[in-house]
Amino acid sequence: xxxxxxxxxxxxxxxxxxxxxxxxxxxxxxxxxxxxxxxxxxxxxxxxxxxxxxxxxxxxxxxxxxxxxxxxxxxxxxxxxxxxxxxxxxxxxxxxxxxxxxxxxxxxxxxxx
Amino acid sequence: xxxxxxxxxxxxxxxxxxxxxxxxxxxxxxxxxxxxxxxxxxxxxxxxxxxxxxxxxxxxxxxxxxxxxxxxxxxxxxxxxxxxxxxxxxxxxxxxxxxxxxxxxxxxxxxxxx
Numbered sequence: 001x002x003x004x005x006x007x008x009x010x011x012x013x014x015x016x017x018x019x020x021x022x023x024x025x026x027x028x029x030x031x032x033x034x035x036x037x038x039x040x041x042x043x044x045x046x047x048x049x050x051x052x053x054x055x056x057x058x059x060x061x062x063x064x065x066x067x068x069x070x071x072x073x074x075x076x077x078x079x080x081x082x083x084x085x086x087x088x089x090x091x092x093x094x095x096x097x098x099x100x101x102x103x104x105x106x107x108x109x110x111x112x113x
Numbered sequence: 114x115x116x117x118x119x120x121x122x123x124x125x126x127x128x129x130x131x132x133x134x135x136x137x138x139x140x141x142x143x144x145x146x147x148x149x150x151x152x153x154x155x156x157x158x159x160x161x162x163x164x165x166x167x168x169x170x171x172x173x174x175x176x177x178x179x180x181x182x183x184x185x186x187x188x189x190x191x192x193x194x195x196x197x198x199x200x201x202x203x204x205x206x207x208x209x210x211x212x213x214x215x216x217x218x219x220x221x222x223x224x225x226x227x
Contacts, residue, residue, distance in 0.1 A: 004156075031213060043157070043203060043217040056214060091156060095213055099145065099164065102215060104157040 002026045006092050006105035013082055013112055021077045021108045023092030031095040032075045033102065034067065036060070036088040043091065049075065082112045115140040117204050119218035127226050128196055134189040134221045136204030144206040146187040147215065148178055151201045160202070163187065174198065199225045 005024045013019050025032050034046040047057045049067055066078045075094075079086055089109050093102040120135040138144065148160040161172025168180040178189045187204060204218040 006156075033214065035215070035217075042219045043205075043215075045214045045216065048214050093157075093215075098213060099209070101147065101159050101162055102213070103159075104149075106156040 004092055004094055004103050004105035006108050008108060009106065010109045015084060015112055016081050019079050019082055019110065021090050023075045023105055024073055025075055025094035026103055029094035029096045033093040034077045035091045035093065038088045084112050086110060087112045115144060115206055115216050117206055117216055117218035119204055119221050121221050122219065123222045125224045125226065126194055129193045131192050132194050132223065134202050134223065136187045136218060138185050138187065138206050140206060143209045146180060147205045148189050149203045149205060151203065194225045196225050196227060199223060
């Protein structure tokens, strides 16, 4: 069964460092998303990406964040200068067409020290 | 703006007992409704969804949910739970229009005891 894969599963980084979280969505999917879940809190939408551009982003997704689909299969989330409060589980998701269900990856746990 | 409220942060039941996890939503426009499950150290897996049609929807693992438009609720039920149902359950909505971002509730942690 096709699935969304995320790497790494866990990343520890020092405050101020750049991190790149990687995702490989399901191959025939067209809409891509990043969500995050701070420990003990709800899952929050960060950004959606369609047709090679950001279609929607939340207030959380400030200038420190960027997304890219560099090669038609990977979908990355970059945080330029990490803060302690960026520590969270980050989930990638994809949707085949509009108004269908989202498939989620296993998540990357980011710990900023 | 849309919001989702899961009324119970934790629910504890014995094996083979019935369970109901409650979800209410707020939206001025029509939405799709979803329940996702997260097992320990795993990602989010879709349990069931309501897009249109019958208000009673059946999902995987014996779960079902009923959409009640007048009460803006989408409660999740299972008549007889197993130990393996121990997990966190998230109710979510997305808009009919737009790019289908999901808005999640805070989650309900279900613990099933022998």
